[in-house]
């Protein structure tokens with residue numbers, strides 16, 4: 806059985822976070838070569854064809870961060886009808902449909918009239934499912950490539966193992982599971 810381990814690095818990182826001193830995040834293990842590089846908060850660098858950065862003391866891809874940032878920005882006015890988006894449901898609806906709650910209701914009513922609602926509903930649900938699988942796959946692959954003693958379990962718990970993990974085997978398993986999911990979604994979309 807693999808023993809869980811709390812590394813000195815983790816204690817240091819936590820201490821830096823508490824002190825608000827993430828810039829001093831000292832040691833990071835990088836990539837398959839396990840080459841050690843000194844990176845600090847806000848640094849951006851290229852590695853395995855991706856842009857990486859350190860935010861809050863955690864190594865992550867820069868592009869993903871950028872995407873999250875863009876999605877978090879809610880425009881003041883609905884691009885569809887031009888009214889001020891201030892209702893609670895507007896934020897949620899804008900993320901999915903890029904329009905306000907009222908516009909979504911109107912669009913869905915119209916689709917019901919035209920008898921296209923079920924098809925649309927399936928498209929939205931399956932589209933969301935595919936995005937979720939993509940995000941989870943990226944997250945898992947990034948997690949195992951960030952450290953060789955850390956792995957995020959199916960429940961989303963971070964586990965630290967003594968003796969390291971087999972990155973190539975895990976990467977392969979994650980990719981296989983994700984493509985299996987995506988294949989199922991694709992089949993459902995074509996039904």
Ligand SMILES: [Zn+2]
Pocket residue numbers: 883884885886887888904905906907908
């Ligand atoms: Zn609107």
